[in-house]
Amino acid sequence: MDETDIQQLRQAGWDDTAIHDATQVIGFFNYINRVADGLGVEREDFIDTWGE
Numbered sequence: 001m002d003e004t005d006i007q008q009l010r011q012a013g014w015d016d017t018a019i020h021d022a023t024q025v026i027g028f029f030n031y032i033n034r035v036a037d038g039l040g041v042e043r044e045d046f047i048d049t050w051g052e
Contacts, residue, residue: 009019 006019014022
């Protein structure tokens with residue numbers, strides 16, 4: 001990510017709050033997935049993989 005990416009989001013109609021909120025959600029999912037991987041958490045068997 002760099003300033004060009006932020007400019008493209010703003011041109012697409014995103015305001016600073018939307019960019020901030022998306023960044024927080026994306027960062028959380030990146031974090032929690034790495035924690036789960038590090039702890040060896042197994043995927044739930046009732047969740048279907050996208051596209052299946």
